[in-house]
Amino acid sequence: MQKLEVLSSGPLAGDVRISGAKNAALPILFASLLCPEPVTIRNVPRLQDIATTIKLLNGFGADVEHHDDVVTVNLPTIASHVAPYELVRTMRASILALGPMLARQGEAKVSLPGGCAIGARPVNLHLHGLEQMGADISVTEGYINAKVDGRLKGTTIVMDMVSVTGTENLMAAAVLAEGTTIIENAAREPEVVDLALFLNALGAKISGAGTDHLVIEGVEALHGGEYQVQPDRIETGTFLVAAAVTGGKVRCTHTDPRLLEAVLAKLKEAGAAIDFGDDWIEIDQRDRPLTSVDITTAPYPAFPTDMQAQFTVLNAVAEGAATITENIFENRFMHVPELQRMGASIELKGNTAFCKGSAELSGATVMATDLRASACLVIAGLVAAGKTKVDRIYHLDRGYEHIEDKLQGLGATVRRINESM
Ligand SMILES: CC(=O)N[C@H]1[C@@H](OP(=O)(O)OP(=O)(O)OC[C@H]2O[C@@H](n3ccc(=O)[nH]c3=O)[C@H](O)[C@@H]2O)O[C@H](CO)[C@@H](O)[C@@H]1O
């Protein structure tokens, strides 16, 4: 079993190149299913989730090439409309195959992704929206079976809750629907905007992306094209927090400060000096006190749940007391017991973590439970006295490209080890 061994590392320093966004690349790759002509996607990160997606696309009959950060998908005819449990169970985002496959093929069979560490994560909004567009949907033996006679039909969908992949699935399906689809209470996340821009580059007619009101005028077919995935705002935020807690100075390059306003505001509130240009962000925490900050997660443009775990470790070591309230997922505090084992003083009550701050963390063997919890434990290891071993790093590999190389480049002592339990 692979682990990351992290040693107390001192202030991080230097430049780190940010990869393309996992949560934009995944819906874009799945939406390439809509297109019978070749599609070239640039700035795709090398991640386990991307490899899983490519396997799913191969299963549907696609010819996929992946060189460096460029992926080319060619799917002139669909060979299979099934996304099997064996692949889907390793990646919830597989649900994003449903809308595009149904829209193009009139039929889709996708394994239910199931619950995971951070919450139940139902897909009722995805299914309900597709039904409103005329799909006939049943769930049998763990699979979603969706069918439509002819094309999906444009309609108005009011989403009960803000759902990122729910919005993406319905928006992608609506691209090939007959007539106009309106999605109200749509997610405004930058990854939804990236997907809309990608689809429009292939001939889709989507307007309103980035607002909660999307209008999708259906077209008969998409054409091939090229697109560059946006930078990963969560990877960027993770490196900025790592720099902050180690009292370092780090510049994230190939990123976009406009995607991180809520996160940058909280880092400034915590005492960081932040500078930025069009495609870089620099944090300087040298000789500056780090103060804990209250965090409340909510849909974009508010503070992202995917940065909550990283700010929990920041609050554990910063001066002062602060609360962290998680409003998106009901079980996203699995990193807290592990941080407590490293010496953090955090009390959990319902969906709020009360952080006392100023903890002197000590290294321990800790268990990563999900992607961002893993990142939080790696950051904790950078400031903890002695050695931290982070177990179950396959979670980390789902979402962070070459994380140990990037951290080493900033002066951290981190290595991947093979060790049995
Ligand atoms: C691949 C991807 O982009 N993943 C992101 C996406 O996940 P994902 O799209 O799965 O998250 P959602 O935005 O859908 O979830 C928001 C909330 O809505 C609930 N819900 C969602 C759909 C549904 O049909 N019914 C329902 O009740 C969820 O349980 C959750 O409580 O957005 C999350 C919230 O920003 C991020 O943490 C994930 O990193």
Ligand SMILES: C=C(OP(=O)(O)O)C(=O)O
């Ligand atoms: C929760 C995340 O991803 P996923 O939705 O793929 O589980 C994440 O990126 O933090």
